[in-house]
Amino acid sequence: MNVLKRFAKRCVALALCACCLGGAVVANVPVTAQAAVSVSASTPVIRLDTASCELNTTAQKYYLAVTVTPDRGTPPDAVSSNPDVAVGKYVKKAGGRYLYEISGLKDGLATIYLRYANVENMMSVKVGDETGTIDVRIPEGSTLRETAQALERAGVCSMKDVFDAANSNAFDSYSFIASIPNADSRYYKLEGYLYPDTYNFWKGQNVQSVLKTMLNNYQTKTANINWQNTAGLTKEQVMTLASIVQRESTATDRANVASVFVNRLKSGNTVNVYRLQADSTMYYPYRAQGNVPSQLPGFQSTYNTYNITGLPAGPICSPSVESIQAALNPASTNYYYFCHSAAGNSYFAETLEQHNANLVAAGLRSAT
Incomplete structure (x- = not known):
């Protein structure tokens, strides 16, 4: 646990020092790690010393990380909370310009906002012990619906809350979300950007905090990508194509599968191939026909690339x-x-005649 404490203090130092030294205005501060502070329910008092970038608690155990987010105008002497949790809003200065004492916290999950100049720090605070956390694995190729199901099964947040948040404007502070040109044409605005990984969340964690963690991860993982490409695709179109490649390929044939779709986009009309015809798009936002709710008979996806020309909306x-x-x-x-x-096993073809032979070789069609 001592190792965790040392790591935690380094996290808060990195996150807080950027905005508390000299109280300088910091513009366009990137979002960093998102996690939680855990304090003992019997002595729920947090002492936050923003000058020395130290956080001290009367509890024996705690986890710590701080997210730097754009200023929302929240004053430094306020506590905001998950509306489903009863949390007192008691913050007082404790003998110094940058020292605050936060008390009145009850069992549950709260979000604390502290503002310095034009930068705001947000901390997710779990009052109780660390047994309230759970690891949630989001596999590569998961749809947003499947991600929401995993979060609900783990007791982190409800599917409805994920769906509502995923189609809101709450995440437009991320440039890659704000720049989506056709959000109204997509089933879920955040689809594709909740990076697949294993996460540690609090049970009952605020849904915006959860999704920001995943968006932060996407932002970090893609920070060094050069989005230029010979197909002339926009960043949003690349993400759409990448999602289809993810679902249609194996780890060893991604580049070849991608070449099929790019060739169809660029020059398919020259060989009488006018659509992508990716099976994985046929029933989106559901994975397959069997996942379509029974109350939606005859469901037709607007993303079905057997029916539309070019890439789907997202x-x-x-x-x-x-x-x-x-x-x-x-x-x-x-x-x-x-x-x-x-x-x-993969089979690739340049012509329809070769492809029909491959279907037989792959056992997908009977020889005639």
Whole structure:
């Protein structure tokens, strides 16, 4: 636990020092780590010394990280909380310009906002012991619906809350979300940007805090990507293509699969191939026909690339960095067709005649 404490203090030092030294105005501060502070329910008092970038608590155990977010105008002597949790709003200065004492916290989860100049610090605070956290794994290629299901099963937040938040404007402080040109045409605005990974969340954690953690991870993982590409795709289109590549490929054939779709986009009309025809898009936002609710008979996805020309309106899942890179840098091929056998073996073809032969070889069609 001592190692955790030392790591925690380093996290808060990195996050707080950027905005508390000299009280200088800091513009466009990037969002950093998002986690939680845990304090003992029997002595729920946090002492936050923003001058020395130290956080002291009367509890024996705590986790710590601070997220730096754009200023929301919250005064430094206020405590905001999850509306579902009864939390007192008691903050007082404690013998110094930068020293605050936060008390009155009850069992549950709260969010504390502290503002310095034009920068605001937000801390998720779990009052109680650390047994309230849970690891949630979001596999590569998960849809937003599947992510919401995983979070609800883990007791982190409800699917409804995720859906509502995912289509709100609450995350437009992220440039890659604010720049989405066709949000109204997408099933879920945040689809594709909740990076697949294993996360440690509090049970009952505020949904915005949860989704910001995942968006922060996406931002970090893609920070060094060069989005330029020979297909002339925008960043949003690359993410859409990458999500299809994620669902249609294996770890060993991503670049070849990407080449099929890029070839179809760029020159498919020259070989009488006018649509992407990706099976993974047919029933989006559901993974497959069997996942479509029974109350939606005859459901038709607006993303179905058997019916539309070009890319769908947005991503169909959360792709990995490897799939994003494959979409940006597809293999140089003349392939316009591909298929996989039940064992996962790949078959690529330049012509429909070759593809039909591959379907037989892969066991997907009977020889005639």
